[in-house]
Amino acid sequence: MTPPEVRTSVGWKEPPPQETPRLRLKPKGPVTGRVDGAWWPHSDDLEAEVPDLLAVLSVRLGPVRYVLYKMTEWVKTRTKMPIGERFVRLGGYERQPSNTVEVQGLNGKKVVLLVVPAATDPDRAHSIMMAAAAPDDTSTVDELLAVGHSS
Template identity: 45%
Template sequence: MSSSTTLVPPPAAAEPSHHTLRLRLKPKGSLAGYVDGAWWPRSRDLAAELPALLAVLAIRPGTIERITYNLTTWTSVPRRLLIEGSAVRMEGFRSQPPCTVTVAGQGRQRLTLLILPPDMPEAAAHEILMRAARRDNADSPDTLLAPGRAVGGEFSDGATERWEVDGGRVR
């Protein structure tokens, strides 16, 4: 089974990251909504992006045991990643929303993160990161990522957008 496990070295002190992690989480204890925050990775290579994310997230769900993701969103992902000496089980599903990743830790603790496309414009990404991390935010992933939302402006609701797509028109 070693062929399905990828060893990801821990971040070395001699090799500091030149990029900050683009992540925003709701305050601890927030129960509202579909997501617990948002993450804006720099690529679609989940195995390469996870070490920095998991280093930060380990304080929330404890030791991370499992990551679930949508199979169509990411490039090739191994069944397990070895991160800082611990095996993390990677489980891809076609049924998981394409714009989410769930990080599960000990004791059934888990975080569901909204995933922003790596090529999203910075201003739009910042707006969505901040909105997804608000304590009271209960927007669905589709609503948070809905196209045509103006940065800094009012946002239309998802029901109206679906109605317009189905042939309705807002004047």
């Protein structure tokens, strides 16, 4: 007999996004590549950007526990912030791979996203995001950020 599924999200609701995040994810299924998709934030202010991102990612991950990011790529932020009825930990690390964020759910699931810099040209950002979300893409972060770059 299989044990019942643990449902950590019962009674929990994520607030809806104020602004739809610019996000592309690989389809659910077997994991391929170094990232699970790409996110193009509007600014380098993680506290301002993360609520809308988590509102969308909570559909895939359930309640979110942590957001890990590279310290030097975002303006200084607090270590915990309220999201709905919960607190989410924001962990800035020097060793976090550049241009990525890792979002971890309470259930152990995680998503690693390529972060397209906010000032990127829209056409180029779109190309990068589509490449990162391709189901069979195995490019490195640097290779993805070079997509659409004129030499």
